[in-house]
Amino acid sequence: ETGVTQTPRHLVMGMTNKKSLKCEQHLGHNAMYWYKQSAKKPLELMFVYNFKEQTENNSVPSRFSPECPNSSHLFLHLHTLQPEDSALYLCASSQGQGKETQYFGPGTRLLVL
């Protein structure tokens, strides 16, 4: 595997379900990010991790819970989501948390029923 991978690529869940999104980067980067992309809206930064430590939480509702066990893996745990949470969830990584280029994974297309 190369670059940034995400699983699953598609997910349909009910509002009472609990699911997790997984991201893995094979680039040796130290910073990882979660973004939300809704139709016709700009990419929204959700969380930032640098060297496994959360450095930014962009006022994300608590029904989204991130986890970063090491610099290569990032999870987004989902519970009691709302239909408006349906979107493309993108993971990205960069060498450091700064002005470096971010590289994106393919995304998870989430539908909440």
Added chain:
Amino acid sequence: QKEVEQNSGPLSVPEGAIASLNCTYSDRGSQSFFWYRQYSGKSPELIMSIYSNGDKEDGRFTAQLNKASQYVSLLIRDSQPSDSATYLCAVYPGKLIFGQGTELSVKP
């Protein structure tokens, strides 16, 4: 005022023409500027990054930055149908902020 604003699309150009994509930003402390391309149903991929005033060329792509005017643009020369995508401008004033994107359509 939006933090990063791109000219509204869709932008349609004929094959072989120059496509010009524009972006303005509000934070004068912004240090880094990026153009990403996103095909429908795919994730964004980096085309260009630019950090200092002036032009930066890479193949058919030229990024132009004017910090005084808080303006960054992307020119695509000899546009091809495969260039049809949404182009995202991103600016780094402490965190990466994306514009809403401009959809480009290159007609054969």
